[in-house]
Amino acid sequence: MAVADIAIARIVAEIAEEMRSHENRGKVATYIPPLAQVPADKFGIAVILHDGTVHAAGDAEEPFSIQSISKVFALTLALGAVGDQLWHRVGREPSGSAFNSIVQLETEHGIPRNPFVNAGAIVLCDVLLGRLQPREAIGQMLRFVRELAGDDGIAIDETVARAELETGFRNMALANYMRAFGNIHGDVGMVLGTYFHFCALAMNCRQLAMAGRYLMGGGQVGGHRVVTEKRARRINALMMSCGHYDNSGDFAYRIGLPGKSGVGGGILAVAPGIASIAVWSPGLNPSGNSHLGQLALERLVQRTGWSVFEPRG
Template identity: 60%
Template sequence: MEAVTPMQEVLDHINATIGQNPDRGKTASYIPDLANVDLNQFGIAVCLADGREFHAGDALTPFSSQSVSKVFAVALALGKVGDGLWSRVGREPSGLAFDSIMLLERENGRPRNPFINAGAIVTTDTYLAGSTPKEALGGLLRFVRDAAEDSDIHINDAVARGEMETADRNFALAYYMKSHGNLSHDPQLTMGTYCHQCAIDMSCVQLARAGRFLLGGVKGLGPRLVSKTRARRIQALMMTCGHYDGSGDFAFRVGLPGKSGVGGGILAIAPGKASIAVWSPGLNSYGNSKLGTEAMEALAKAQDWSVFN
C-alpha cells in the first residue's frame, strides 16, 4: 500500500501550488465589502478526528462566512423545531442558482432545500421564533463559538449593512414566501437577521474547528452539539445541496460533503476523519470558491478521503 503523505506536507504543497495559481476567479462584486477583498489570499486548515490540527497559507485571516453559516443555522433550527422544519423547506437539490425564484413559483413558496437563499431565509425565520433578532443572532453566535471552542468569532456589521442594502432579490424571495404563508415574521426582521447571520467572520482554523460538530460525535473532540443521526443528515444535505447548482460537480471532484459561501470559504467533512476549511475569495461560475474547490479536490485525493470508498 502506498504511504500517505504527512498532512502538513500536503497542505504546504497545496498552498505553494494551487494557492498561487494566477487564475483565481472573481470576487462577489454585488456585496460591497466582498468586492474589494484581496484575491491573492488563500488559506486551508484541517482538524483531524484524533485532535491534531494543521494549516497553511492565510488560515488565520478572518473572512466572511456567508452561506457557510447556513450549516450552523440549520443545526440551530432543527434543534428548535426538529423535523417540523421539513414541512417548510425541502431536502432536494435545486439545480438552479442560489438566488433563483423560479422553483418558488412552481412549488408554492416552499424552497427546495435549506442551503439555497430562499431555504436559508426560512431556516432563519424558524430559529428567530420567540426571540428578537438580537437574541436569535446571539444564540447562533453561541452555537458557532461553542462548536469552535473559541469566543473570538463575531459578526461583521459593515458586511451585514452592505448585504441589507443590496438584498433586493432576497427580499423578493422573502415576500414571495410570506405571500404563501411560509414566513412567520415581517420580512424586514427575518432578512435583517439573515444578513447578519451571513456576515459572521471566521478564519479557516476557526471554521475547521467549528465544523467538528459534524464529525459524528468523535469522543473527546469538541462539544457534542447535535446527535450523530442529525450530523449525518446535515452532511447528506451538504453533499447534495451544499454547492448550489455546482453540487454535483463538487461531489464528483471531491467526494465529500461540503458547504460553500460567496465569501470564498468552503467547509467540508471527511466523516469520522476530519473537518476541513479552505478560503480563496475568487469564485467560479457557480459562485463557489475556484481555488478552494481545487484545493479540496487535491486534499481528498492525497488522503484518499471520499464517502464513495
C-alpha cells in the same frame, strides 16, 4: 486509506504553495461591496483531524465573511428548535438553480428546495424567530459558533451586514414572495435582518474547521454531544447533495465530501470520522463557489483518499 500525520502536514503545505502560484483564481464577488475589496491572491487551508491535530497553511488565520456557510449552523439550530417539523416548510432536494433563484418558488408554492439556497435559509431564520427576537437569535448563533470553535474572538462584521441590507433586493423579493405563500410567518424586515447578520459572520479557516468538527465526529466533539449521530449524518447528506447550489453534483463527483460553500470564498468540508476542513480563496467560479477552494479540496482527497466514495479497509 490511512495517512500519517506528518504526511498530512506536508500535503497541506504543498497544496497551499500550489494555490499561491495558480494563475486562474476565479472572480471575487462584487454585488456586496465589502467582498469586492478582498484581494484575489488570498488562499488559506486548515485541516483538523479527529484527534484534534491542526494542520494549517497560507492565509488560514485571516478572517473572511463566511456567508452561506452559516446556513449549516442555522440549520443545526433550527432542527434543534422544531425538529423534523422543519421539513414541512423546507425541502431536502438539490435545486439545480442559482443560490438566489426565485423561479422554483412559484411552481412549488413558496417551499424552498433545500435549506442551503437563500430562500431556504431565510425560512430557517423565520423558524428561529418563532421563539426569539432578532437580537436573541443573532446572539444564539454567535454563541453557538464560538462554542463549536472554542474561540470567543469570532464576531459579526457589521459593515458586511449593512452592505447586505443595502444591496439585498433579491433576498427581499424571496422573503416577500414566501410571505405571500404563507411560508414566512414573522416580520419580513426582522427575518432578513437576522439572515444578513448570519451571513456576515467573520471566521478564519482554523475557526471554521474547528466549528465543523461535530459533523466530522458523528454529532459530538470531545465527548460533548452537539446533535445526535442521526442528525449529523443527515446534515452531512444535505451538504453533499445541496451544499454548492447548481454546482453540487460536480463537487460530489470531483471531491466526494459533504461541503458547504459561501460567496465570501470559503468552503467547509467534512471527511466523516477523519477530518474537518476549511479552505478560503475569494475568487469564485460561475456558480458562486471558490474556484481555488474546490481545486484545493480535489487535490486533498486525491492525495489522502478521504472521499466518502473511497473503498475502506
